[in-house]
Amino acid sequence: MSGGVDSSVAAALLLERGEDVVGVWMRLVPGGVDTDAPRCCGTDQAGEDARRAAATLGIPFYALDYADVFGKQVVDRFVDAYASGETPNPCVSCNHHVKFDALLRDVVKKFGGTRLATGHYARVGDAPDGTRRLLRARDAAKDQSYALYMLGQSELRRIEFPIGELASKAETRAIAARFGLATATKAESMDICFIGGDYRDLVRSRAPRAFVAGPVERADGSVVGQHAGLGGLTVGQRSGTGVATGERLYVLRLEPERSTAVVGTRDEITRTTYELRDVRFTHDAPRSTFETTAVLRYRGTPLAASVDVTPDGALLRLATPALVAPGQAVVWYDGDEVVGGGIVRAGSPG
Amino acid sequence: MKRVYLDHAATTPVDPEVAEAMARVLRETHGNPSSIYAEGRAARELVDRARADVAAALGAQPAEIVFTSGGTEADNLALRGVMQARRGLGDHLVTTAIEHHAVLDTARDLESHGRARATVVGVGSDGRVDPAAIAAAIGPKTTLVSVMHANNEIGTIQPIVEIGAICRDRGVKLHTDAVQTVGALEFDTTRIPVDLVSVNAHKFYGPKGVGALYVRRGTRLATIQTGGGQEKGRRTGTENVAGIVGLGVALRAAAERRATESARQARLRDRIIDGVLSRVPDALLTGHRTERLPNNASFCFPGTQGESLIVALDLAGFAASSGSACTSGDTDPSHVLLALGLERHVAQGSLRLTVGRATTDADVDALLDALPPIVARLREASAVSV
Numbered sequence: 001m002s003g004g005v006d007s008s009v010a011a012a013l014l015l016e017r018g019e020d021v022v023g024v025w026m027r028l029v030p031g032g033v034d035t036d037a038p039r040c041c042g043t044d045q046a047g048e049d050a051r052r053a054a055a056t057l058g059i060p061f062y063a064l065d066y067a068d069v070f071g072k073q074v075v076d077r078f079v080d081a082y083a084s085g086e087t088p089n090p091c092v093s094c095n096h097h098v099k100f101d102a103l104l105r106d107v108v109k110k111f112g113g114t115r116l117a118t119g120h121y122a123r124v125g126d127a128p129d130g131t132r133r134l135l136r137a138r139d140a141a142k143d144q145s146y147a148l149y150m151l152g153q154s155e156l157r158r159i160e161f162p163i164g165e166l167a168s169k170a171e172t173r174a175i176a177a178r179f180g181l182a183t184a185t186k187a188e189s190m191d192i193c194f195i196g197g198d199y200r201d202l203v204r205s206r207a208p209r210a211f212v213a214g215p216v217e218r219a220d221g222s223v224v225g226q227h228a229g230l231g232g233l234t235v236g237q238r239s240g241t242g243v244a245t246g247e248r249l250y251v252l253r254l255e256p257e258r259s260t261a262v263v264g265t266r267d268e269i270t271r272t273t274y275e276l277r278d279v280r281f282t283h284d285a286p287r288s289t290f291e292t293t294a295v296l297r298y299r300g301t302p303l304a305a306s307v308d309v310t311p312d313g314a315l316l317r318l319a320t321p322a323l324v325a326p327g328q329a330v331v332w333y334d335g336d337e338v339v340g341g342g343i344v345r346a347g348s349p350g
Numbered sequence: 351m352k353r354v355y356l357d358h359a360a361t362t363p364v365d366p367e368v369a370e371a372m373a374r375v376l377r378e379t380h381g382n383p384s385s386i387y388a389e390g391r392a393a394r395e396l397v398d399r400a401r402a403d404v405a406a407a408l409g410a411q412p413a414e415i416v417f418t419s420g421g422t423e424a425d426n427l428a429l430r431g432v433m434q435a436r437r438g439l440g441d442h443l444v445t446t447a448i449e450h451h452a453v454l455d456t457a458r459d460l461e462s463h464g465r466a467r468a469t470v471v472g473v474g475s476d477g478r479v480d481p482a483a484i485a486a487a488i489g490p491k492t493t494l495v496s497v498m499h500a501n502n503e504i505g506t507i508q509p510i511v512e513i514g515a516i517c518r519d520r521g522v523k524l525h526t527d528a529v530q531t532v533g534a535l536e537f538d539t540t541r542i543p544v545d546l547v548s549v550n551a552h553k554f555y556g557p558k559g560v561g562a563l564y565v566r567r568g569t570r571l572a573t574i575q576t577g578g579g580q581e582k583g584r585r586t587g588t589e590n591v592a593g594i595v596g597l598g599v600a601l602r603a604a605a606e607r608r609a610t611e612s613a614r615q616a617r618l619r620d621r622i623i624d625g626v627l628s629r630v631p632d633a634l635l636t637g638h639r640t641e642r643l644p645n646n647a648s649f650c651f652p653g654t655q656g657e658s659l660i661v662a663l664d665l666a667g668f669a670a671s672s673g674s675a676c677t678s679g680d681t682d683p684s685h686v687l688l689a690l691g692l693e694r695h696v697a698q699g700s701l702r703l704t705v706g707r708a709t710t711d712a713d714v715d716a717l718l719d720a721l722p723p724i725v726a727r728l729r730e731a732s733a734v735s736v
Contacts, residue, residue, distance in 0.1 A: 022665070062661050109731030110658045111665055 001025050001061070003049030005176050006119030006163050008057075012179045013162040014117055015057055022113065023054035023061040026103060028070040029194065053181050064106065066098055073097035075194060075202075082199075082231045083207035085254030086327030086346050090192055091147040091298075100148075100155050108158060115158050120144045123164040124156050131283040132156035134338040137164040146298050149331040149341035150280045203231040214259030219252065219268060227261045230254045235325035239263040253326075270321035276314045276330055276342030292332040292339060296324040302333055314342050354713045355669045358645055358706035359502055359530060364596070365555040371599045372557060375592040383589050384580065393591050400598030407601045408547065408564055409538040416563045416571075416584045417594050421529040421550035424563040425452035425496075427574055427585060428525040428546040432494045433466050434572035436523070440491030443468045446479050447689035448501050450527055454685070457496070467491075475691050476638040477506030485516045492522050499528040499537070499547075503673045503686045503702055504637030505646025507531070514543030523569055529553055529561075530643055533604035534612065545569045549601075551593070555707070556600030560593030611707060616644035618705045618714055623647045625718040630725050634696065636687060647703045648673075650692060653729040654699035662724045663701075668717060671702045 001007045001023045014021045025047050047063050054061035074093045081088035099118060107113040121137035122145040134151055137143040151159065166172050195202055204211050210231025215223045216239065225240070227233060239249040239261070252264040288309050293302035294316060304319040316330055324330060324344050331341035355363075375396060381389030383397050401412045408415075418424045433443060443466045445457050460466035469487045473479050479497055488495065495517050500507045510526055517524040525546040528537055532547070533554025539547065547564035551557055565571050565584070577586035619642075626633050626649055634650045651659070656672025663670050673684040683697035703717070 060664070062664075064661070065657060105731060106658070110728050111661055112727075 001050040001053060002119065003046035003053065004119065005172060005181065006121070007050075008053040008119070008181045009166075009172050009175045009179070010117050010119045010160075010162040011054070011059060012057055012175060012181065014160070015059060021057075021059045022111070023050065023057070023059050024103070024107070025050040025061070025063045026066045026070075026098070027063060028066055028074075028098075030067045049182070056180055056182070064103075066102055069102045070094070070098050070194075078192075078199075079203055079206040081327045082203045083210035083256070084346065085230055085235075085256045087234045087236075087325035088327050089147070089329050089343075090194070091144075092150065092329050092343075095147055096150045100151055100159065104155060104158060115160055117160040117162055119163050120148060120161045121164050122148050122161045124159055124161060127283075134282045135164075136333075136336040136338075137161075138166065139168050141299075142169055143299060145338050146295055146300070146329065146331050149282070149329060149338050150278075151282060152280065153283055156282065200232045204229070207231060210256070212259050214261070216261045216263055219262060219264050224249070224263065230256055230259065230261060233261055236269065236323045250323075270323045272318045272321050274316040274318075274324060274330065275345040276316055277312070277345045279309070279314045279340065279342035281340035282338050292334065294318065295331045295333060296322060297328065305332075307332065313345065316342075351667045353667055353669065354709075354716055356703045356705060356709065356713070356717065357669045357671045358709075359505075359553070359643075359702060359704035360671055361552045361558065362555045362706055363708070364552075364557060365600055365603055367603055368556055368596045368600045372592045372596040375595050379591065383591060384578065393589075396591055396595050397589050400594045403598035403602045404549070404562055407537075407605050408532070408549075409540040410564055411567065413582075414539075414564055414567055416565055416581050417589060417597070418561045418563055418585055419559055419590070420552075420561040421450075421527065421548050422452040423585075424529075424548035424550070424561050425450065425525075425527055426456050427563050427571070428548060428565075429453065429456045429460065429494065429496060430465075430574045431571040431584070432523055432525065432546065432569070433460055434574075435570035436493040437465075440493045441466050442489055442492040443494050443496065444471060444484060444487045444492055444522075445469075445496045446471045446473060446498070448473050448477060448479075448504075448506075448686045449496065449498050450502060450529070453496050453498070453527055473506075473689055476641075477501055477504045477636070477686070477690055478638060478641065479508050479513065481509055481512040481516055484513050485520070488516070488520050488522055492520070494523050494525060496525040496527070499526045499531040500535075500643050501637065501686060502530050503684055503700075504648045504690070505530075505643035505704075506637040507535075507641045507643065510544060511542055517545075518543045533601060534608070534643060534645065536608065539564060539566065546571075549597075551597040551600055554600050554604040557593050557596040560590050560597050562597065607707070612644045615705050615707075615709070618709055618711070619645055619647050621711070621714050622703055622705070622717065625714070626721065629718060629722045633725075634692075636690065636692075636700065643704075645705045647705075649701050649703075650687065650696050651699040651701065651725050651729075652696045653732055654725060655728070655732070656698060656700045658728050658732075659699070659701050659724065662728060663720070666720050666724065668720065671704075672700050673702055 011021055011023055051061055074090050077093050078088045078090050104116050107116045121142040123135040125133045125135055127133050136145045211229030213228050216225040216227050217223050233251050235251050237251050239251055249263040250269045252262045252269045254261055291306050294305040295302050306317045308315040326344045326346040328344050329341055332339040379393050381393035383394040401415050404415050405412045443457055447470050457468040461468050471483045471487050497508055497513055499510050514524050523545040526544050527548045529548055529550040532549045545566040550561040571584055573583055575586055580586050632652055636648045636650055660672050683694050687697035687700055
């Protein structure tokens with residue numbers, strides 16, 4: 001339970017169904033540390049909100065400490081990604097390594113729980129062949145299945161997303177109100193939960209090497225300007241250079257080994273093939289080649305694509321050129337069902 | 351599910367006789383003890399009677415008892431009050447590495463504000479303070495020594511009589527945090543050469559939010575808060591009359607039960623210690639084997655985390671603690687366990703079981719059945735690499 005409305009209502013729905021429910025809140029930043037991140041679900045204040053929600057529902061509640069694993073698997077990865085010219089996806093890291101790994105393992109192995117439910121907007125369904133399938137939430141506008149693509153059968157068999165079955169956020173809030181949950185009117189969490197201000201300040205303090213100035217070049221090697229540090233740049237963002245020529249230039253790739261940012265026009269930065277690493281499938285063995293639709297960002301539009309599974313990942317071929325930054329997740333859907341996905345490899349051929 | 355409460359060091363259930371006495375005060379005596387008319391005099395009489403009861407239990411005079419809001423305030427008053435009152439004589443304070451945070455953090459706070467210099471004396475692997483180490487730490491500017499009577503986490507009882515004799519010999523005042531012992535053990539200030547003693551009602555079946563500081567006659571103590579001048583100016587603020595009455599009744603009742611209850615609890619404690627050590631592989635008893643509180647059985651189980659132990663035991667129907675209740679939610683290993691010389695990964699798997707008046711042999715049987723598989727399960731889960 002994060003202290004927010006979604007996980008509180010998830011607990012309420014399970015309770016109403018007659019389940020034996022235990023609330024768990026994850027401390028994600030060290031206790032007593034002031035954080036200026038107003039929407040972080042892992043701070044003391046969020047823990048108090050979660051505790052009150054559990055008390056309102058009358059369920060046992062524990063505050064468990066995951067600050068170490070969150071620091072290593074989410075915050076460190078976030079900093080390392082920017083420092084190496086990638087664009088991190090902290091929600092994916094958190095789901096992959098914290099919520100559905102460390103927490104799920106503790107719930108099942110340490111505390112004897114049979115299942116873990118969270119307040120994610122997604123669904124898990126049973127297929128006729130006995131496998132569990134990960135599906136989009138009923139409310140497409142809230143769907144979070146993109147950030148859950150890494151879940152396999154061993155996780156999906158023990159996971160429930162009660163909120164994903166609801167028609168809309170309004171219904172979630174109505175249920176919260178019916179149970180007297182104080183979170184009914186709480187604001188949405190968004191952006192990067194553990195950072196209050198500019199993410200670049202965190203990267204600069206943790207990885208000063210990513211803030212060494214260097215040249216901005218075109219793909220042909222001509223220098224068109226200077227940057228203040230690759231850690232402050234993201235592939236795909238508008239570049240401040242090229243004003244003189246009147247062209248709109250975007251960051252094409254970042255080359256940390258020579259501290260260089262390469263920029264190009266819209267046509268130059270979009271492409272049809274991407275190499276993926278850390279490829280995962282939600283069920284059955286990976287096929288060698290398959291047709292699918294690919295989603296390149298959170299709540300992004302599905303694009304027609306084919307995938308070649310390779311020994312160390314996969315090759316994504318899009319039907320039309322598009323842009324996705326190294327470090328971001330590409331997720332494959334079959335209709336509403338998540339098939340799997342992977343992370344765009346740095347230095348992916350362009 | 352039947353609950354088994356094994357965290358009496360955190361707090362104890364209120365004795366029904368205490369609850370009844372307090373309810374009667376709340377219903378029938380509304381006066382302010384400082385008021386000179388009949389209602390005030392009635393309230394004052396109740397406070398005086400409680401003061402006499404507490405004094406009698408400690409072998410003290412009523413004028414030597416100052417009522418406080420609990421153990422933490424008593425510790426603060428002792429350290430801050432003595433260091434301030436005796437600042438003309440010196441600014442050095444000696445304490446130990448296993449004190450409660452109410453003492454250790456107060457000493458650090460005094461130090462950070464330039465009001466004292468503190469020497470923190472270490473302990474042996476059984477948690478005992480060596481009186482010779484205290485003697486060695488005392489210098490010409492030392493005005494106060496503070497050594498707890500028995501530790502709240504590991505239960506080790508300190509050689510307080512020997513330490514008191516050293517302090518008296520050197521002309522230094524001795525404070526002891528006896529929150530875990532008063533009520534459980536006899537504490538006679540005519541035989542223990544100590545100048546200040548912290549007492550907390552809810553550790554001996556009294557109410558929360560009330561305690562006392564024994565201040566031996568002739569010990570100068572500055573107030574740490576200013577106001578109407580109650581408690582002879584040593585602890586100002588309108589008295590918590592019902593709480594003070596509860597404290598007095600609870601301490602009297604505890605003294606009456608002590609002889610039988612202490613032996614009974616020590617037998618249950620030893621059953622837990624022997625049972626856990628024989629049934630849980632690689633279990634480590636923390637604290638002294640015999641010089642320990644009659645109700646305290648504390649352990650470390652390497653390969654587990656205290657937090658997980660507490661959650662798993664709670665879900666199985668047992669209330670226990672991973673050390674001090676005051677630091678719950680903090681997963682850093684306890685400063686007490688680290689002071690024993692335990693490695694962090696060992697200290698992290700700590701469990702404190704403290705029995706009480708309501709604990710039965712059947713409760714101990716249930717615990718000894720439930721705990722070994724829980725430890726095994728947690729070790730197995732932790733062995734999976736992250």
